Amino acid sequence: MTTSPLLSATGLEVVFPGRHGAAPTRAVDGVELGIRPGEIVALVGESGCGKTTLARALLGLVPPTSGSVGFAGRPLDYSSRALKAYRRRVQLVLQDPSGSLNPRHTVYDAVAEGLRIHRYGGDERAAVSQALSRAGLRPVERFFPRFPHELSGGQRQRVVIAGALVLEPELIVADEPVASLDASVRGEILALLLRLRDELELSALVVTHDLGLAWNIADRVAVMYLGRIVETGDVEQVLTAPRHPYTRALLSVLPESRDDPVVLAGEPPDPSRIPSGCRFHPRCRLLVQGEAERAGVAEACRTQDPEVLSDSGGAQVACHWARVTV
Known part of the structure; x- marks a missing residue:
């Protein structure tokens, strides 16, 4: 994509200090993300992966520990007057x-x-x-x-x-906009958001754990795990041919999926104790079943952190196995 982002995150990190001597929590750990004029981007992932904190940082509600948020080509100004003007141009729609x-x-x-x-x-x-x-x-x-x-x-x-x-x-951030609604009403609200995008050229970031919702509404999707975006690209490309094992696991539990459900072991790791190497490797089925070993990347999975994905607009994946098995 050549269009400049309307709203962007560059090297964004949000770290909360630990209490009583505990390690700090890296809620957002190096994120590059752009939302272009008239575009709907879905930010998906499990509860606790950092989606809402990222959204709040983009709204100026949480100041970044490092990195920056930009809007319309300018860095976000955190003075009270500037934030008030910014929030007239970027509005929040909450879940409940x-x-x-x-x-x-x-x-x-x-x-x-x-x-x-x-x-x-x-x-x-x-x-x-x-x-x-x-x-x-x-x-x-x-x-x-x-x-x-x-x-x-x-x-x-x-x-x-x-x-x-x-x-x-010019842009709305919708945090789980239909999660509390009956199934019969969800489609109406999603259709409304799409109509508003077309009529008003409205951009949107839709935060959700539901990949089915992302499929129905988004132009692009960013899959987040433990504070970092691990796969991104056009929604059809990512959701029909996912490359990251985490994205595959999320898709496998959708009712329309033809694959056997992938049950991830345990809960997402504590963001104050991010694993070494790929942050997903303790729950990765490819590593457990030996596929990463056969591809020659098992050691890298355990010890080398994949690079932060850029905001190029194209399909990208932060996975050692996916990059050698294309």
């Missing part, structure tokens, strides 16, 4: 709409809140009406006086999306 909405606020007030925080000088009612209409809540006047408890889960999520859209952002 019930937790995102104040139960004492009407739908109108919930959507108008961002306008009031940013001291919007235009027609507030018209802006709220437009945002609700774009989010698929019509007729908008019927929703103005309602409270969150009077809405369905899907309607509450649409209100949250409207609250993000009302400021006309």
